[in-house]
Amino acid sequence: MQRRKTPQRASGAATAVKPMQALSAPFGSTALQRIVRLWRRKRIGRLLRHVLAWSVAALYAAPLLWLLVASLQPVGQPPPRTLAWFPQGVAWSNYLEIFRVAPLGRQIGNSLLVSVAGALITLLTASWAGFAMSRLPASSRRWLVGLALLLMLIPSSAVWLPRYVLFSGMGLLDSYAALVAPALLGTRSLLALMYYWSFHRISCEIYDSASLDGAGVWALWRRIALPLARPTTLAVAVLAFTHYWSDFVDPLLFLKSTQRFTIAVGLRMLQQMDATNWPLLMAAVVVMVAPVLVLYLLLQIILDKDASLHLRSSRLWRDAPIHLQLSAGSRTKEERR
Amino acid sequence: MAAPFVFGALLLVVLPAFLSFALAFVQYDALSPPTWRGIENFAVIFRREVFWIALRNTLVFAFSAAPLQALGALMIALLLHPERRGVRVHRAAVYLTSVLPDVAYALIWLWLLNPLYGPINLTLAWLGLPTPAWLVDPRTALASLVIVAAVRVGEGMLLLIAARRTAPDSIYDAAQIDGADRLRTFWHITLPWLAPWLLLLLIRDLVMAIHSSLTPVILMTGGGPGYATTLLPFLMYEEAFTHLRLGEAAAMMVVVFALIGPPIGLAGWLTRRWWREDAA
Numbered sequence: 012m013q014r015r016k017t018p019q020r021a022s023g024a025a026t027a028v029k030p031m032q033a034l035s036a037p038f039g040s041t042a043l044q045r046i047v048r049l050w051r052r053k054r055i056g057r058l059l060r061h062v063l064a065w066s067v068a069a070l071y072a073a074p075l076l077w078l079l080v081a082s083l084q085p086v087g088q089p090p091p092r093t094l095a096w097f098p099q100g101v102a103w104s105n106y107l108e109i110f111r112v113a114p115l116g117r118q119i120g121n122s123l124l125v126s127v128a129g130a131l132i133t134l135l136t137a138s139w140a141g142f143a144m145s146r147l148p149a150s151s152r153r154w155l156v157g158l159a160l161l162l163m164l165i166p167s168s169a170v171w172l173p174r175y176v177l178f179s180g181m182g183l184l185d186s187y188a189a190l191v192a193p194a195l196l197g198t199r200s201l202l203a204l205m206y207y208w209s210f211h212r213i214s215c216e217i218y219d220s221a222s223l224d225g226a227g228v229w230a231l232w233r234r235i236a237l238p239l240a241r242p243t244t245l246a247v248a249v250l251a252f253t254h255y256w257s258d259f260v261d262p263l264l265f266l267k268s269t270q271r272f273t274i275a276v277g278l279r280m281l282q283q284m285d286a287t288n289w290p291l292l293m294a295a296v297v298v299m300v301a302p303v304l305v306l307y308l309l310l311q312i313i314l315d316k317d318a319s320l321h322l323r324s325s326r327l328w329r330d331a332p333i334h335l336q337l338s339a340g341s342r343t344k345e346e347r348r
Numbered sequence: 349m350a351a352p353f354v355f356g357a358l359l360l361v362v363l364p365a366f367l368s369f370a371l372a373f374v375q376y377d378a379l380s381p382p383t384w385r386g387i388e389n390f391a392v393i394f395r396r397e398v399f400w401i402a403l404r405n406t407l408v409f410a411f412s413a414a415p416l417q418a419l420g421a422l423m424i425a426l427l428l429h430p431e432r433r434g435v436r437v438h439r440a441a442v443y444l445t446s447v448l449p450d451v452a453y454a455l456i457w458l459w460l461l462n463p464l465y466g467p468i469n470l471t472l473a474w475l476g477l478p479t480p481a482w483l484v485d486p487r488t489a490l491a492s493l494v495i496v497a498a499v500r501v502g503e504g505m506l507l508l509i510a511a512r513r514t515a516p517d518s519i520y521d522a523a524q525i526d527g528a529d530r531l532r533t534f535w536h537i538t539l540p541w542l543a544p545w546l547l548l549l550l551i552r553d554l555v556m557a558i559h560s561s562l563t564p565v566i567l568m569t570g571g572g573p574g575y576a577t578t579l580l581p582f583l584m585y586e587e588a589f590t591h592l593r594l595g596e597a598a599a600m601m602v603v604v605f606a607l608i609g610p611p612i613g614l615a616g617w618l619t620r621r622w623w624r625e626d627a628a
Contacts (some may be wrong), residue, residue: 075444169604192356201408278452303448
């Protein structure tokens, strides 16, 4: 809603500059020409773009700012009904209070455990799968990549019901194993494919010479492939960690005992406890969001440092079957050449 | 070395996919062993009015959220694709909305859309505009969910920026020499160049809109007011875990699969076609 408002404002500003239209021309055509002519005058266009870009960024940053402001309102008074930021003062104590009101510390610990375990297992399985894809003969490689692509097309949220039945049959309900299980297939097959893409660039000669020196498959993977794909490892680790940290549906379905709750379901617990205590709820949201934002910004900075990686980093981002299909498509093109 | 991956894929995706089809034909409450029920599950859900309401809501939701999302991604991508000073900051601001955890995102919007104290309504009131009750009003509840989902354009934006970069500068130079203005350049060059990506993005947004709707519905509306925001995934969740009718929930899942299967198939078919043409 906010986003769609800005372009209208822009064209409004452009039309405001021009005088009345001649009545004989077909409706709107002269107006259009004028706008186009204004666009063509580069300076105005550039200024307009600049203003637009900043307002879009501001609109997108606004919710986060409002979140922070809401989390710092004093508890116990009705929320302010003005646009003034802190009419009742700033309550930093909210951030201590939530740890008293809710078992947030414990939930953060649980989340950390699940996320770190999930990320570590993912690094192993995804890099193994990617390595296998890059080293296998073309026929079995096509089969594996095809499987990964197929998995991308089935959102994991589409299979939670049968997974529930499966886990209850295996006695995994109410255990962290049920939450970390997706790490077996690299959390998202996108992550395995990311490893495949970066391993794929390593030339065969390096492997061959190492093999001649007597290195086995595992040594090739650990000594050569992994060190050369360090940025990918970083990105995969961040993506996997935030996946488990943010996961809401899995713990909601598979966890029963509240002392095992992760922070995602903990937030819902807090919401149900006292739905009108906005400052505390928003403070808890800030606590949950902060590590994710920090990790993504760090990742961005590190990947940006290596300019050659920058283009690829846009492809790496979260769960996009299409990113993947595109890249896989262009890859097969290269192979054919 | 791919063994864990293949094993995980079979155990966690392929097997469950088949299992959900099997479940749709049994009566099962997760406690006593399942009993065969044939197509009775489908007959039962088709007879219930709430199923049709949820189906309609789901279609309305997906077919309004996804196009808006794709359109927004296109506009922002075109705005933010040239490398300029500060453009990283702009992109990061837009992108960060998409990496927020779903729970946090839903709760933030629950606060923003609060009819009395929410910043959005306070701003609207300050501007002298009408202040709808958003999620509380059955007439605007579903529209509010659409807005919340449609604003998240980060991934689409990155995809389209990357796609726009693949367009060679030479076409644009040629267009400029021929005297094409910006509008024509957009209409005859940029849009056709981006069309395949846009279509795939649209299809992907459609599928994801349906599947990621469970979290916001649970946290923001609980399916209400009335049944105004009861979408199929939420109804499925209720059916399975509140009423323990797993068979009927699975039948609904089959319906959802039937809904999203064709677009997914279309996406796969289109990609393969386009890139084969490219390679030839």
